Amino acid sequence: MHTVKEAAMITGLTEHAVRFYTDKGLVPSVQRNKNNIRLFDEESINWLFGVKCLRQSGMPIEDIKTYVNLCLEGDSTIPQRYTLMMEHKEDALAQLEEAKQHIAHLEQKTALYQAILEHRSFDTTNPANWEKIQHMHSDVFYSPTVR
Structure with a gap:
């Protein structure tokens, strides 16, 4: 014991x-x-x-x-146990897919930061720089004026 x-x-x-x-x-x-x-x-x-x-x-x-x-x-509940495990497996697979999307996003971010560190890209992640680069990405910046 x-x-x-x-x-x-x-x-x-x-x-x-x-x-x-x-x-x-x-x-x-x-x-x-x-x-x-x-x-x-x-x-x-x-x-x-x-x-x-x-x-x-x-x-x-x-x-x-x-x-x-x-x-x-007992054994008479094996079908219910199977169903419970299958439902949980489906939930776990959905969480795995979501985690894969998070990883892909992090990979993009780390690749961007690596490029910034190596001076291959401008820092587009810093809001202080956005005014300088807005002309390059006007489609993704919020603008209070109607175009």
Whole structure:
């Protein structure tokens, strides 16, 4: 049997996270001793690893709780568990696509700054310089006058 501290060390979670997950009912096999101290056996450690993995993939606590409850109900819930995982996978893929767009934007920005540092481009990112370059990019600058 392992203490909260040991369970945290084994799983790579914080002690706070271990307590939080057990308090949320995400580790159904956790036991308590006569002093009400949490004790973790190998099954509990496995639940913690599973919860950690699902959290790292971005699954909300409520969905993990649903998943744990379905697991406890048995094999008859495999279709529901499959659906839950597929929906989460779709959400994760959408987040991945969004992250790819963020990376592409950052790549453009860092390439621009590299060009500025190497004196291959003028600093178009500094509003103090915009008056000097407005003639070059009049289509992207706000103008209060109607054209």
